Amino acid sequence: MSAASLPVARRPSADRAVPRQFLQQTLLRPLAALALLLLIDLLCIPGFFALEIKEGHLYGSLIDIINRAAPLMLAALGMTLVIATRGIDVSVGAVVAIAGTVAALLVGGRLTMEGGLPVYVSHIPMAWALLAALGAALLCGVWNGLLVAGLGLQPIIATLILMVAGRGLAQLFTDGQIVTVYYPPFFFLGSGYLFGLPFALWLVLAVFGLTSLLMRKTALGLFIQAVGINPVAARLAGIKTAALIFFVYVYCSLCAGLAGLMIASNIKSADANNAGLALELDAILAVTLGGGSLNGGKFSLIGSLIGALIIQTLTYTIYSLGVPPEVNMVVKAVVVFLVCLSQSSEFKRLGRRLLRGKA
């Protein structure tokens, strides 16, 4: 056949070369941005990288960043898949509030005094409470999924409904009060340590591992990308597009629910009005910083995690540098602009041309 007559330029290790190339393209730039931020911290903040052992676990700024970034990383993981299907989920923050509230209410908002000693009681066994909270998050996901995949509403409007109403629901449960939890085992989730590292980090790693396993060992990743890039062609190739889209919204809500548990556990209370406020924006920002495109298609789970770390490192840096609060936003904006530009090939080309022009 004609293949014989066509000199196909087959590189010897084509299969090897490509993942590396992909890695370069998608991960190198966010990693570089993160490294740069850390470098600034190294130079400007004394003791930033200092780690000490306190009460059997690591303690230091880096640990804080990881701990704080954990909920955002979870939310970003879920958001990554939604964005890969060319969708968007703005209800993440509301789901965080709902899950946190349900857990806090069920675990225990009661401090009883017995003989002058405070005694902590959980209302119902904690495992059930956590399951119920995740169940609530799951229901939120099902709702979003039905609206987007079933009814065909535009994702932003479909999830906007839950974004508005969800927080209201959470407040309805708590009557607008902050529900404080007085049950120490619950705190482990958000501020406990395992093998010297924050438990939250292990949880994120577990979710990440599970997700990437799902992507690698099943065809989910391929299908999600196909649906995100060209839904018509994907349907004609026999992919259940609606079911897939439904799934990613459920998955995203579950991730958000877990993040909500983490946040509630970390501050030992559920604050329905403020928990996860604007988390969706940060999650989307994390995905885009990590190289994901809002037009759907190619995604990188690790990229999104790095994106989340960039955001949290930036926030932390602002706090540590003693930037006056009224300047926070400007600094954040400038850094986001710079990170974006550093990721733009066009910008690099321009820079090179200018350099060459000068030389």
Add this chain to the structure above:
Amino acid sequence: APAAPLVMGFSQVGAESEWRSANTASIKAAAKQDGVTLKFADAQQKQENQVKAIRSFIAQKVDVIAFSPVVESGWDTVLREAKAAKIPVILTDRAVNVSDPSLFVSFIGSDFVEEGRKAGRWLLERAAKNPGADLNIVELQGTVGSAPALDRKKGFEEVIAGNPKLKISRSQSGDFTRAKGKEVMEAFLKAKDKKIDVLYAHNDDMAIGAIQAIEEAGLKPGKDILIISIDGVKGAFEAMLAGKLNVTVECNPLLGPQLMQLAREVVAGKTVAKRITTLEGVFPAEVAAKELPNRRY
């Protein structure tokens, strides 16, 4: 006796904090008890929503309008419309800045600057016990640009300016929330340049979050670091009981009964005081145990 019940339109800021929820609950309960028909509108923290709500109260021809302004400025136009419709306006909780003071009849509520001053005075007294030492203060501000944040900062700074040993070394916004309060405090604690002696938080929630951060850093809140906060919510009293918070300055949300009485007087045509300050105390840890059972929010 009036045949028709008094109709009051009330525009609330939102439900952004426990304090606010308690405030709302108090007003609703008082209205019910007083037989006042309450038209309640929640502004979700947006001034434009409040203006819309006030316009709709005017369209509904309520007897009196009350509201807690999101921000001081920008009320002239809509209040003029209310005046033209001959509906008296009462402000609660926060003041407004209008060119014509006759646009509202009265203002009941706390004085944020005064709260800041009270916090500052407590610290001054405390510092006086140990005159030699410099005290390094960190501040957790409320939402940047919001009235309580601005005023509580102002009042506090005004008072501590009197003692050169007191210095605010770091000040960052914690958005009035526990999570942010904790996050910012964590970062403060890691900065090794100076030992932190005092924490001044613009509300109890941020203080409670910060307390957790301090504990996780292996320090004793209330002892290693003095903690001053404002609002006086139940959580703060619990923290004081546990010895983790030193003092909270009360900012009383239970304005309902006072408001209803005022409304009746206004509608009845009586002259009322232009400024009614709510009764507010300062609760150091020592009185916490006695006070906790009285806390309804």
Add this chain to the structure above:
Amino acid sequence: MSAPALLSLRRLTAAPGFASLVTVGLLLALFGLGGASYAGFASVQVLLNLLIDNAYLLVIAVGMSFVILSGGIDLSVGSVLALTTMLTGWLLQVAHWPPLLVLALVLLAGGLFGAAMGALIHYFKLQPFIVTLAGMFLARGLCFLVSINSITIDEPLFVGLSQTQLHVPLLGGFVSPAALIALAVLALGIWLAHWTGFGRAVYAIGGNEQSALMMGLPVARTKVLTYAFSGFCAALGGVLFSFYMLSGYGLHAQGTELDAIAAVVIGGTVLTGGYGYVAGALSGVLTLGLIQTLIAFDGTLSSWWTKIVIGGLLFVFCLVQRLLALRAKP
């Protein structure tokens, strides 16, 4: 139904503007519902208040329509609005500049801000979401650099415009000059979108940017102009807002970008670009405004029930809109 009747119904439902018609019908139904339930609701002034109270949102939504039609998004509008009020306040009250100069200046600044974001998006191939999100932080941050306090505006021209009530002949009731300006911007937007090369290029880019490029359309110019227009509208929205509030404040209009996006999408424009009408922005804005008015008239809802009801009404609205649109498809 008889066959011809069915046929004409089908023809009606297949008409390109049917989705917008449905929205208008739903709006009327919502208004009727309010009128039936609450005393004083079904008045001309309530209707006009919708325009007065949402004038700034309408202007922003018009600008947003263009951005969304071109397949982009602009999250910075709320912040640019706040920045405009802040700059206006500062220039008038602190720097004491003449009001007309201030107006021209802030409008220009808004346009330039948008154009700068557009240029970043187009020339450096950055994602609109991320660039305008950074723009949102930047504008909000700049507000606080100007001042963290709110600034009351008492400049006579602004006060005059703020308090002028233009009586509507025949109907009774009054509107504000800002509402008229907003309607004029809407008309301008409709004209731009449907009768100028710029507007059509926006649609083309939203349909398929690569194709638009290969058809020889001025993609770069159009995209930059689109964001510039949105920035301009946001600044104009800010000016209307300062008429409305007579104050400059860094926390003004938080989350307005989402309201504007929601209004545009409810008005029938597709978020991925290329399909929809600028006129839809009006019905979207009125829908959001009407929902709020309904809740204010009800007056029994707590904060959380307010949110739940807003969400619920939004849901019902979108559901009916969607179902009717589905039915309409042959």
Add this chain to the structure above:
Amino acid sequence: MDAAANVPQPVLELSGIDKGFPGVKALSDVSLRLFPGEVHTLMGQNGAGKSTLIKVLTGLYQADAGSIRLDGRPIAPRSTLDAQALGISTVYQEVNLCPNLSVAENIFIGRYPRAGLFGAIDWRLMQSEARRLLAQMHIDIDVRAPLSRYSLSIQQMVAIARALNISARVLILDEPTSSLDEAAVQLLFGVLRRLREQGMAILFVTHFLEQTYAISDRITVMRNGETEGEYACSALSRLALVNKMVGAPAESAQPLEQPAQAGPGAARGRPVLRAEGLGRRGMLKPLDLEIRAGEVLGLCGLLGSGRTETARLLFGADAADSGSIQTGGQAARLFASPRDAIAAGIGFCSEDRKHEGAILELSVRENIVLALQARKGLLRAIPAAEQRELADHYIARLGIKTPDAEMPIGLLSGGNQQKALLARWLVTSPKLLILDEPTRGIDVRAKEEIMDYVTALSRQADGQGMAVLFISSELPEVLRCSDRLLVLRDRQAGGEYARGELSEASLLAVIAGEALELAA
């Protein structure tokens, strides 16, 4: 006039053009001359670099080296807009129009007729002009409807109409005829001849030898990104042309006129699919159809006769509202979605590869395994090694020109994308493969080889071969490959013919002639 005027000067002259992409050298040292008043055909195998050359010429890509001269002056267009301003009007290979805009706008966007005080767009004038332009091409459609409502062939015509309407000195057409039928091609050629007489320089790309010889004055042949040579059309025989494209002597002079297989003797098995009364209002009148294992059924008809519609209804891509489909002994039903059809062993290669086929940013490998994976289901992922093996096999078998299987399919040349999409269905080893214009844009040699390969799959001796429903506007190809022909007219069945019953001429008459009778 001076002496130089007597020697014709090229309007457009490209020399020494180089263009490389990461991992691929698409063009090296290419030159091309275009004279006024000529139709110049650019030929070459898939991936030879034709489209890339055109994109360089019109500013979509910037050349790495080389020069472009217009009237002897160097130009450097940076966009299609620049090129248009210089008088170069282009139809690119894939239809590049805006599906959301109306047909009329797609023709006139950028050059609207204006009216009124502020120069508003004159919609009425634009629409009537569009109607007039399309009528010249014998197309009568609602020009106010969005373009996406129309088939690829109509879109192609609209793209051509747009290019023709731009007053230009150079007209470039990259495979404009790939989805047009004979009648439409003749119409287009009529227009091109007229333009040639008016002195326009026309650069034309096609894979059809007939068309090349019917219209061109000169031919430039490209091979592997290089210019092989420039020839006067009359001085180059078909065989020589094919040899120059391929770069090796071809065995037969007239490849297309040979029957693909040794006649209708191949074993035919049981019916794979039987459709009864399959139809949908406004799309297709109820139609009966039966296909047996090991059989190639050709579906012919004019543009718009309902061939694509038939295929889509069979595959469940559109929902039928009448009739039933029976496959492999199962109860009669209708497919609710392509998934159902695929589960029943059917494959469908759409005619619109850009919108309905290729997932542009995914790799060739992923595109190839997609349908197979979808059929296997989510959980049973095909192991990476197996995926690569499958992809490599078909890349070699169908001669897909790509550096490796991980190349995003969108970066392949048009013809090579088409081959990869065909591979997507071949890997599923369907019982019935529906091919809608599968050879669109595939070069002359590969076309023959691919169809031979497909027919060989069906003509297995055991009667278990794959059934093929073959739709093509190229009558010789349909005649060569099919065992049976089904003619569609006006969206309904118009007759069935056995192999050998019709010649090309009589088939044309059946398709077109009787349709004319009906219309009369």
